[in-house]
Amino acid sequence: MKMALRWFGPSFDSVNLQSIRQIPGVTGVVTTLPDLAAGQPWPIKRIQDLAKMIESQGLQLHGIESVNIHDSIKAGTDQRDHYIDIYRQTLRNLATVGVDLVCYNFMPVFDWTRTDLAKVREDGSTVLAYDQQILETYKPDQMLHEMGKKSNDFLLPGWEPERLGEIRELLGMYRNLTEEHLFQNLVYFLEAIIPICEETGIRMAIHPDDPPWSVFGLPRIVKNRRDLERVLGAVDSPYNCATLCTGSLGSNPDNPLVDIIRSLGNRIAFAHVRNLRHTAPGVFEEAAHFSSDGSFDLYAIMEALYDVGFDGVIRPDHGRAIWNEVSLPGYGLYDRALGSQYLLGIWDSLLHTKTKKKRISVRNPAKIISAANIFAVEKEGSHA
Numbered sequence: 001m002k003m004a005l006r007w008f009g010p011s012f013d014s015v016n017l018q019s020i021r022q023i024p025g026v027t028g029v030v031t032t033l034p035d036l037a038a039g040q041p042w043p044i045k046r047i048q049d050l051a052k053m054i055e056s057q058g059l060q061l062h063g064i065e066s067v068n069i070h071d072s073i074k075a076g077t078d079q080r081d082h083y084i085d086i087y088r089q090t091l092r093n094l095a096t097v098g099v100d101l102v103c104y105n106f107m108p109v110f111d112w113t114r115t116d117l118a119k120v121r122e123d124g125s126t127v128l129a130y131d132q133q134i135l136e137t138y139k140p141d142q143m144l145h146e147m148g149k150k151s152n153d154f155l156l157p158g159w160e161p162e163r164l165g166e167i168r169e170l171l172g173m174y175r176n177l178t179e180e181h182l183f184q185n186l187v188y189f190l191e192a193i194i195p196i197c198e199e200t201g202i203r204m205a206i207h208p209d210d211p212p213w214s215v216f217g218l219p220r221i222v223k224n225r226r227d228l229e230r231v232l233g234a235v236d237s238p239y240n241c242a243t244l245c246t247g248s249l250g251s252n253p254d255n256p257l258v259d260i261i262r263s264l265g266n267r268i269a270f271a272h273v274r275n276l277r278h279t280a281p282g283v284f285e286e287a288a289h290f291s292s293d294g295s296f297d298l299y300a301i302m303e304a305l306y307d308v309g310f311d312g313v314i315r316p317d318h319g320r321a322i323w324n325e326v327s328l329p330g331y332g333l334y335d336r337a338l339g340s341q342y343l344l345g346i347w348d349s350l351l352h353t354k355t356k357k358k359r360i361s362v363r364n365p366a367k368i369i370s371a372a373n374i375f376a377v378e379k380e381g382s383h384a
């Protein structure tokens with residue numbers, strides 16, 4: 001397992017690589033080129049520079065989140081082959097630089113959706129929150145305005161204004177598109193790209209819909225176990241994988257997270273692990289990672305990942321805004337750092353109890369000397 005933080009690059013993120021480097025056990029980042037819109041090719045040079053920047057700070061590029069999919073591919077317009085060709089080339093370019101994990105989603109028009117980006121909790125921290133009844137009072141373009149208002153002036157991933165500026169046109173592309181059509185468009189896309197992944201070793205990890213139900217009447221096809229199994233089965237390759245996002249899937253309390261992990265098994269290439277509180281049907285708010293702070297049993301979730309032999313990348317996903325930090329909503333340093341330590345602590349305890357191995361992999365094991373080793377070193381020294 002590799003622990004990562006999501007990082008949006010030097011111009012878009014308030015968190016720098018040096019700070020991430022100082023979080024114990026976090027060995028890398030997942031990132032993107034946020035200035036490239038969906039459908040634009042990723043030049044090799046840009047990817048190389050990105051990897052170099054990350055490596056120069058002692059971290060690794062653990063994967064890309066996301067290479068976004070152009071709406072013509074999702075909607076299946078006659079331009080889709082053109083955009084699929086570009087996507088294939090981008091995958092080849094990423095592989096040249098050693099990338100082996102790419103996250104993406106197949107949600108029409110909107111990426112993740114919340115009705116509040118800074119809900120104040122009883123402890124004074126703020127979190128992202130969702131209320132279906134509030135959402136139903138918005139029109140799609142109002143939604144964009146609402147998201148923008150509380151974004152702390154950061155560019156929200158998935159809510160890029162230039163793309164959503166054409167929101168009416170975008171919505172028009174999906175008029176009359178059923179879930180079955182959308183699913184067939186996903187299969188068409190996967191059939192075109194998975195052979196490249198098999199050649200180059202990139203695991204494609206589809207992200208579940210967030211929230212996992214239809215918003216604004218748009219079709220959504222990655223909402224639950226059945227959907228995920230159908231997607232993975234439709235192109236049955238070990239490179240056609242899932243991102244297990246506990247927060248997205250789990251915002252529907254009918255989704256049994258632990259069972260989903262156990263049934264997807266080694267087709268989970270990437271995990272987003274966070275906690276949330278269900279307050280009423282269709283109403284939830286994000287929480288600290290600590291199990292008792294929310295509705296999920298994080299130990300059981302991590303244990304299921306452990307038991308299926310999960311060897312991919314985990315990130316603590318969203319955190320609360322705490323200690324007066326101003327950042328992209330959900331993506332501050334402090335609470336994600338706390339979350340990563342909680343998850344690593346659970347993983348460490350699983351390693352101890354299940355394999356009797358002493359310690360999770362660390363960045364530079366050669367330099368880490370435990371008390372037992374110091375004793376051994378001293379003894380060796382005294383022999384010399």
Ligand code: CS2
Nearest residue numbers: 066103104105111112158207
């Ligand atoms: C993320 C998504 O912030 C989030 O909720 O999990 O934006 C995710 O990165 C995309 O949907 C994946 O393409």
Ligand code: MN
Nearest residue numbers: 245248272317
């Ligand atoms: Mn996620």
